Amino acid sequence: MRCSIKELLRGDGVLPFSCELDPAELEFPSILRYESPLTAKGTIRSSAGLLTLTGETRVSLRCICDRCGREYDREAVEKLDTVLVTEHQDEEDPDVFLVQDDCVDLDEIITTAFVLGLDSKTLCRPDCKGVCPRCGHNLNDGPCACRPEADSPFAVLGQLFNAEE
Ligand SMILES: [Zn+2]
């Protein structure tokens, strides 16, 4: 959605916004599907010649854990905190967006915040224990019947040393 900020370009002021978009085309290996639209709300503020946009984005996801492969639900909430400029700047700053024809491209800002926020959050839980490399048992459900020592290369070394004694 494009949002006209003509009034804000004339002087100080605050403009609330809320919008939603279909995230279906944003494909990531760890996201099985989107359970809700990608929504955003916040305010665009003009103060002393500086234009800022703050707020948050929210979407419900069905994800797959990177470590154990289990499916899980997650609500992804990302902060919006960007600066809007009316002229292109030389540097590529992901927190700076260009105002074109007195309009802000909310879709671009929301999508960027969501994508940047996705990194390193694809575990079913922060301390996911993964699966046993021998039997495939999901170790979040408790230990499996395999003897854990047998998987460690150090355990093998230990056995060698013991044999030499
Ligand atoms: Zn997991």
Ligand SMILES: [Zn+2]
């Ligand atoms: Zn096992």
